Amino acid sequence: MKILYGVQGTGNGHITRARVMAKSFEKFGISVDWIFSGRSKDDYFDMQCFGDFQCFRGLTFAVENGKINIFKTAKQLNFSQLFRDAKNLAINHYDLIVSDFEPVSAWAARRAKKTSIGISHQSAFQYKIPKRGNNWFTQQVMNWFAPVDQAIGLHWHHFGQPILPPVIDVDAHTFLPEVDPKHILVYFPFQSLSNLVALVKPFDQHHFYIYHDVAEPIDQGHIHIRPFSRENFQSDLAKTRGVICGAGFELPSESVHLGKHLLIQPVGGQMEQLSNSLALQQLGLATVCQAFDHQILNQWLTNIAQQGHQNQRIQFPNTANALAQWIAEGAEPEQLNNLVDQLWHQAAPKLAVALS
Template structure:
């Protein structure tokens, strides 16, 4: 079986999922080529697992400071004409299946040519009805329009009575430890000066901040570091807590490592707002409101850490399911994995 795997590279979570699926698909005997879109290739990092991967412009999003989508910047930064040309010119000869992690070029090219397509991404959970107020028919329509696939597999922290799989993340690579004063921070759209203003007063703690830098720098108790997947996970394993946006991937890893989480959803992003609401219902995180509140941070810093909660081998199960011709339904696959993990509790 030969697969073209398309990855939306605007967010690191999509790429991280592909990193987890790559060895699982290889172990299942599947031949895979990778295509990434939505980010300048020069800004990609730690891409060695993907071999001779391809890049396309695709569709991307521009963000304002604080993470709100910059609508004019997004409209000006995308070219529907170029997207159409990339879809039309993508060569799918020799492939048996396209997998799309919310990547529009591969998804639409497969649909145009009648090639079977499978979507694997957190975003596809919005095809189902979830608890809360931040999803509806408009969200579902937008998801289907962005990266349409024949069969969609959604991932979430709970199945909510739907055919939804647990998070697709790698098992912990480093032993869990605890440096009581070390807080890991990933808020890539917050200005660094703003982060300094937030964290400087908490001088009893060290804040390790990963952001877009070529070289690291330390200012008092705030340690700014350039992006590094390996370095980030080492710090995740040893920190006393994580402050991040409400993205699905890192929040899942935080739960797996047994670290407390202070989550700041991007305003105006339905996915992030939905995640934040469900984190609260599931007791996974403390959620920041619109503005940073020093008292909330102080209270959160005093909280204990939860127990680590490793997820089942979703990547291995998916890879074997794909290699075997997807004979089971998604619902059957989901039931097997949730039976292995257990039943998460939902509040309210």
């Protein structure tokens, strides 16, 4: 089987999920060509597993200091380029088109009347899940940004819906190092580095590892600034006590899987992140704030010191392998409900459910 897999490349979460899927596709003998959109090709890193991937402009949002900049977003959107790229993308020789909320591959499949499936967190928003900031316009964006024939949603809980658990590299987290109680990981690239440094500077009893857009590592006492690196980031995530980040999906998923304490700030004006924050609060998996400040950080650090090294942990199953096997066996829609049921029964007992 040969498939085309499109990945939304604006943030690193979709790419992290794609890396996990790439390993599973190889395991089940599926040949994959990859395309990415949302940023310049030079801005991607650690992409060796995707081979000679294609890169497109696609569609993306402009975020500054933790909030969507509507003016800049509108200015950079180029729908004519999107549809030219979709029209020119050769897809007839593929057996299946898969899109992780990636518009070029999705619209190319729709134009050519090729079967397409979506595997993404965004697909979960087609169902009745916790939502905040949702309205008619945001729902239309979710439905038409990257439209597919069959949308497969991923989330931290099923919420009584046919949604799958997150795609996590469970094999990479089999043997974990001892947690460093003073180690805190910070990943919020939508905020300026100077603001993040100012946030953590007073708390010199902890060591903060901030991943941001820098060329080389920078150490300033208890503050350690690191360039983007998948390998180094995973190493710090494994041993950290707590994670300070935005309300995306992939990093909180890995953090929950590892039992890390979470302090979350949603990107302002983004329905998905506002809804993720609500879900994390309802599930008791994170502390959520509307803006990081010294008082909130101090309270969070105090609380996690009292709670111990490890937070509530939900050990998610190998969703990537299950999806790859399902695709290799023909991606039959009627088998999806069985897949949902099986995977949630492999998760923590409190999340298990039988879906009819």
